[in-house]
Amino acid sequence: MDLTPQLQAFVRSVRAGSFSAAAREAGTTPSAFSKQVARLEQKLGVPLVVRTGQGLQPTPEGEALFERVQRALDDITDACEEASRATGPRGVVRISAPVELGHAWLVPRLPALHRAHPQIAVELGLADRFVDLQAEQFDLALRVGGEGDGRLVQRRIGRLRRCVCATPGYLKSHGVPRTPEALTRHVLLAILRGGRRVPWELPGGARLVPQGPLAADSNEALRQLALAGVGIAWLPDVTIAADVKRGALRLLFADEPEPGLPIHLVFPQGRLLAPRVRAVVDFLADAARTSMAA
DSSP states (O other): OOOHHHHHHHHHHHHHTSHHHHHHHHTSOHHHHHHHHHHHHHHHTSOOEEEETTEEEEOHHHHHHHHHHHHHHHHHHHHHHHHHGGGOOOEEEEEEEOHHHIIIIIGGGHHHHHHHOTTEEEEEEEOSSOOOHHHHTOSEEEEESOOOOTTEEEEEEEEEOEEEEEOHHHHHHHOOOOSGGGGGGSOEEEEEETTEEOOEEOGGGOEEOOOOSOEESOHHHHHHHHHTTSOEEEEEHHHHHHHHHTTSSEEESTTSOOOOEEEEEEEEOSSOOOHHHHHHHHHHHHHHHHHSBO
16 A cells, blocks of 8 residues: 555654644645545554644654654655756745844855855845744744754854954044953943843953943944944944954954854754755855854
């Protein structure tokens, strides 16, 4: 008996966590997946999945079947995709990223990605919120810090560190602060979060709540104020990397960088990545090696 359609529906449903999520991925209806799995259960004579408040969960028999069948299906998919790779990766890749990290780091690398893979079309979604990749049909996401998600593979590509910086002109006029304590005698540009000023995390474990006359909830706004020579800012390294490289901004306390937060590329686990997605993941990981802090 040919169980392939039922086995495929079963594996996709367990991977996705629900019949609804599997149906969205496949462009069909939840009932179609539910009926296929029910037919498989009837033919095998054992229950394979149960619905819970956390979604679809495999029974012990279902878990054992899932582990073996997913490997077999992945091997088949791998063989088919190997046969098609002679034409190169192609198709649409949907990427999610935080707004400012997307603008500062990801967007400037898209032209090079297009030159390297002209058959790949990128659809970029920038949002400062948690994005459910499967529910919103994204292929991968760029994420900073945060807890791991068991449904996703996390590939670390760098760290996001905040740096204290100012223009050479400001430092010439107001002096160079040599210690974190000396910052209190300077004009400090505050970052707002939820309407409150965010404490700066400084070398030696010092914390400072900036009380200067200017504050904003946008790193880009603070970058522009810093470039205007208004005061000293505490900004992500990727936001000011080009300004530091051309000498427009100077880093303070550069010998004692903060630990920072890990930056990951995340994508669904448990299945072979399509060549178009793998190509984008590998390209961005390679780009990060020369443009992000380790």
